[in-house]
Amino acid sequence: xxxxxxxxxxxxxxxxxxxxxxxxxxxxxxxxxxxxxxxxxxxxxxxxxxxxxxxxxxxxxxxxxxxxxxxxxxxxxxxxxxxxxxxxxxxxxxxxxxxxxxxxxxxxxxxxxxxxxxxxxxxxxxxxxxxxxxxxxxxxxxxxxxxxxxxxxxxxxxxxxxxxxxxxxxxxxxxxxxxxxxxxxxxxxxxxxxxxxxxxxxxxxxxxxxxxxxxxxxxxxxxxxxxxxxxxxxxxxxxxxxxxxxxxxxxxxxxxxxxxxxxxxxxxxxxxxxxxxxxxxxxxxxxxxxxxxxxxxxxxxx
Numbered sequence: 001x002x003x004x005x006x007x008x009x010x011x012x013x014x015x016x017x018x019x020x021x022x023x024x025x026x027x028x029x030x031x032x033x034x035x036x037x038x039x040x041x042x043x044x045x046x047x048x049x050x051x052x053x054x055x056x057x058x059x060x061x062x063x064x065x066x067x068x069x070x071x072x073x074x075x076x077x078x079x080x081x082x083x084x085x086x087x088x089x090x091x092x093x094x095x096x097x098x099x100x101x102x103x104x105x106x107x108x109x110x111x112x113x114x115x116x117x118x119x120x121x122x123x124x125x126x127x128x129x130x131x132x133x134x135x136x137x138x139x140x141x142x143x144x145x146x147x148x149x150x151x152x153x154x155x156x157x158x159x160x161x162x163x164x165x166x167x168x169x170x171x172x173x174x175x176x177x178x179x180x181x182x183x184x185x186x187x188x189x190x191x192x193x194x195x196x197x198x199x200x201x202x203x204x205x206x207x208x209x210x211x212x213x214x215x216x217x218x219x220x221x222x223x224x225x226x227x228x229x230x231x232x233x234x235x236x237x238x239x240x241x242x243x244x245x246x247x248x249x250x251x252x253x254x255x256x257x258x259x260x261x262x263x264x265x266x267x268x269x270x271x272x273x274x275x276x277x278x279x280x281x282x283x284x285x286x287x288x289x290x291x292x293x294x295x296x297x298x299x300x301x302x
Contacts, residue, residue, distance in 0.1 A: 044220060068242050068269040071218055071230070072262060075211040075248035084180030084189075085207075093123045093208030106132030109203040112189055114138035114177045117210040124170075127206070134170050135202050138191050140209070143173040180205060213249045227251075235276060236265035244269050257283060 031038050039057065046054040052065045077092045084090070091099070093115055100106065111132045113124045116139060124134050175193040180186055190199045213229045224231040224239035229251045236244045246261035260283040267276035 044217060047220070069221070069244065070236075070262075070265045070269055071221070071223070071238070071243065071245040071249060072247045073214040073217045073230075073245070073249040075213050075252070077208045078210050078212050079207070080209055082178060082180070084182065084186075087180050087182045087186045088184070089182065089186030089203060090180055090205045090207065093119055093206040094211075096204065096206040097123045097126045100126050100130045104130070106130045106204070109133065110135045110201065111204045111206060112136050112138060112177070112200055112202045113206045114175075114189075114191070115208040115210070116140040117208070119208060119211070123206050123208075132204075135200055136191070137171045138175045138177055139171065139173050140176045141173060177205065177207060211248060211252060213251070215249065218245060218249060234264075234280060235268040235273075236261055237268065242269075 030036055039055065042055045042057045044053050045056050045061075048054055048063060049065075051067070052063050054063050055061060077094050079085075079092055093113060096104075096111075106127060107130070109132050111124075111127045112135050113120050113127065114137070120137055120139060124137055127134055172191070172193055175191050177189050178192050178197070179190040181188040181190070181199070186203065186205055188199050188201045189205050190197055215225055215228075215230065218225065218230045218238065221238075221243055222240050223243060223245065230238060230245040230249045232238055232245050232250050236246050236250070238245050244265040246265040247258040250261065260279055264276045264279045264283060267273070267279070
């Protein structure tokens, strides 16, 4: 079954639905579908047969048999250690964003966002909306790379707005955090830009050097990997028959691309090839950045 983000509903329930983040809309739509069984907090532990998998949760376990399998394993943040990185107040960039979305209040707190990649913009924007003060964005990439990235954002006005609202005063290129300071928690950070060091007082540091695909589940099922991502064809099928993969585990191109890949995989797994093929153009257009896909296999259908 393919679940699309539903349109806003009417009435009091509709008002709440309209303001839900799109991820929450998907979760509610999936939970409400009668032909979908949703298991939360489950992990895969064994493969009793080629077409079955054993899972466990905090209070139960079971076996699921499948005919078609779609892997949406996501990605994890890449963290690089530096002196003081274990101090309270130092978190992964995406980790801080997730905490804010789950209710963490940052009103009046001074935040440095550092590392590399477009996630820094989204995190800084979330911090601002939660009442935090962005002291500095410390981007490791050189200015030339940032200009190339910015030139591709005209198709995504929201991302362009994030960049414009945070640059140039609080955006440093070709810079990196080399040290975090504090006795019992974070009090300041030292950054280096082209050989010059300076220290910034702050209450929090959100730092991340991009994302890396989560490959454990794909390897669990024997799927081929290339360029540190799950290898798929244009139908999102992996090297293993009837096993598909979509989203960041196959490479990075932004949420629009991940959503398009998910729909393609769903239609392809349901043998609705025409509907899947109709989304190929959307997948190509949905990428914010050139994808880091593990490579494409032949797109012929058996």
